[in-house]
């Protein structure tokens with residue numbers, strides 16, 4: 346949820362830390378700070394964005410430091426609550442991502458022992474605990490402090506007069522980046538891509554010791570070695586380039602993402618989805634995820650049932666975690682772009698504890714989900730920086746199509762047509778993107794409303810949900826995604842000329858019912874914006890506005906429709922002057938339950 350960075354080398358740390366922090370802002374951006382260590386500690390932090398903090402700082406020559414960009418959980422965004430947090434002596438600084446769940450009792454104890462705790466955060470106790478246990482060795486002090494701590498953490502500790510960083514993690518991601526006589530610690534890869542592509546993933550329980558000469562890992566009192574990974578993403582992929590926002594850049598990358606992801610699956614036909622790793626019964630497949638990934642999971646249910654003839658059950662991971670019934674011998678798939686979503690990780694662990702083996706679909710190599718899964722299938726979306734998921738959603742759909750096709754029960758002719766259809770999808774998505782100006786103009790008209798419904802049926806019901814989520818998160822328009830059939834079971838009471846309805850009319854067995862819905866909507870005076878195939882006369886009669894969608898096999902229509910809805914949300918947000926890449930109160934990866 347928060348972004349953390351540490352640097353040690355021969356160069357000035359300050360500009361590198363600020364640069365890396367700016368790249369981490371998508372993880373949280375309500376405050377930020379850095380600490381630099383020489384003979385003394387220098388800390389600069391505030392409830393501002395990184396560019397603003399940079400302007401308030403003098404030039405500093407230290408070559409070792411840590412930084413943090415925050416998504417507040419304990420205590421409002423303020424200077425005192427911003428990280429890094431320090432001990433009483435002002436010699437130890439800590440940045441932290443995660444939640445110290447027993448911080449209240451630790452706080453009481455430390456206060457009784459004479460520590461002066463000044464912030465409302467759970468993190469500050471870590472700095473005081475390290476101070477308490479420090480007997481001349483920072484790494485031993487961190488280890489001792491963490492013995493008292495319950496909850497999740499990725500931390501970096503820094504101490505005045507010590508030329509090293511000490512890092513540790515539990516249930517929260519942390520990597521070490523290896524450079525040339527300079528090394529890094531970071532919460533994720535995009536932060537350090539400009540500096541190195543060589544990374545080592547820390548495991549829960551590891552203590553990472555980072556000096557300018559190298560990185561070491563200690564665990565249970567012993568030195569351990571971990572494999573070094575080469576990151577395939579490049580720095581440009583994590584930059585906006587000529588685009589105004591990451592969101593629109595990533596929307597435009599989608600034809601390529603489809604091409605790359607599908608090509609990789611086609612090249613490894615047999616091994617991509619080897620569901621034999623998921624033991625047991627073949628009757629039901631569980632698909633678990635959160636947010637947009639859950640919408641992909643829900644679309645996956647329709648896709649898998651139709652193409653593979655396997656019954657599928659999609660569940661919101663956080664809710665699945667409350668169910669007392671865990672299907673021990675069922676196949677399960679977990680979908681998570683980041684591979685770090687706490688609720689999804691918990692669901693995976695619960696399933697595994699119950700004896701169920703889990704296939705994870707993720708975008709991030711080395712993510713926690715990939716490391717705890719029985720098998721990992723990567724989507725090839727590249728780094729997704731925009732908080733609003735777009736290209737990862739499309740790539741997740743590709744993975745689900747491929748999974749369904751791998752287990753396909755359709756006849757060979759349909760299978761051929763489907764594969765052909767998959768190959769044509771990049772071109773079809775491009776056609777939607779070529780219609781950008783028209784969608785932008787329509788979004789301008791939509792942007793004046795405060796409430797919107799988004800409806801669909803069948804495989805496009807999850808797309809209606811996703812379209813509503815996109816509108817909510819980037820344009821702040823209150824958007825309700827609904828199964829169109831449910832509209833008259835209550836929400837109809839809200840329909841008026843002030844509540845536009847965005848309706849998806851696909852060329853499948855839902856079409857007639859959607860046309861009936863449109864008639865009902867019209868007779869309540871609500872403006873209807875309809876996504877439909879070009880030249881659909883029945884729709885033309887009923888719609889107030891139409892977004893023309895290219896013709897595809899109906900099972901692929903979610904791909905086309907969601908791109909149109911992403912553009913609608915993006916341009917509605919732009920018309921409303923919203924901070925599109927940094928929506929209020931949100932962060933890219935949700936590492937707390």
Ligand code: AGP
Nearest residue numbers: 636637638681682683686733734
């Ligand atoms: C969607 O735009 C959001 N970014 C959010 O709903 C996201 O999909 C959700 O938090 C799940 O993230 P994950 O895919 O990384 O697990």
